Amino acid sequence: MSILENNEKLSSAMADIAEVAGYLWTKGWAERNGGNISVNVTEFITPGAITPLSTVTLPRRFPALGGDAFYVTGTGKRMRDVAKAPLQHGAIIRLHPDAGAYDIIADRIIAPTSELPSHLAIHDFARAGGAKVVCHTHPTDLIALTHRREFLQPRVLGRMLWSMIPEARIVVPRGVGIVPYHLPGSLELADATIAALDSHDVVMWEKHGCLAVGADIIDTFDMIDTLSKAAQIYLSARLAGFEPEGMSNDELEEIRRVFNLLPEGN
Ligand code: 2HA
Ligand code: ZN
DSSP states (O other): OOOTTTOOOHHHHHHHHHHHHHHHTTTTOTTTOOOOEEOGGGGGGGGOOOOSSSSEOSEEEEGGGGTTEEEBBBTTHHHHHHOOOGGGGGEEEEEEESEEEEEEEEEEOOOBBBTTTHHHHHHHGGGGTTOOOOEOOOOOHHHHHHHSGGGGGGHHHHHHHHHHOHHHHHSSOEEEEEEEETTTOHHHHHHHHHHTSSSOOOEEEEEEEEEEEESHHHHHHHHHHHHHHHHHHHHHHHTTTTTOOOOOOOHHHHHHHHHEEEEEEO
């Protein structure tokens, strides 16, 4: 029996994951097994005993996550397949109360993404702020910009993206951080990402991809999508042979005031 049976809320959460996985694929941001998603689904899991399918020890404890349940995409699984059937290409896991191990509780034994420790480290950090979703993907236009040294300086890329279209300042209010290149899946990458998430909604990984954290998977996708639009405006102008002017600091500050947004770096 599927864990989704008689559980409308969990089924609806899976439908949202499938919807976003489909967007990542159709956007061209998820070649082969590129990208991964994890979502805290604790509130949708009916309390009580569930016989674990398998138990795995974690490389370290994630103290804020004891007892929490997550949907997580499977290792080596293609996002275009997650879009069709999230639970056949991912797993629901539940951490032990001491958060040092997890059980796979649904629907079959599928090993989570090799990025699981990084995702859990980020959830562990961001949970208190209400984060439920970690989404990593490979948006071509945004990655292209990280190949330019100037954009690797703190705040340069984030400011440029904000200045391309008013929506970017509003939809991504805490802006975009930049993390220098680290080996994919490494704890160094996770640690640098957590440091950047302290003051940003989305983090760019140099020459690799982006990672966004949010309370809702559709909103989390919208942030990346809006930044990708900003990157396309910049690149389209460059392709047309001119440097885009960008909105002025005064114009950005006006949006911040009118929409009641935090100042940069908060
Ligand atoms: O899961 O994108 O960064 C595949 C990746 C690793
Ligand atoms: Zn990646």
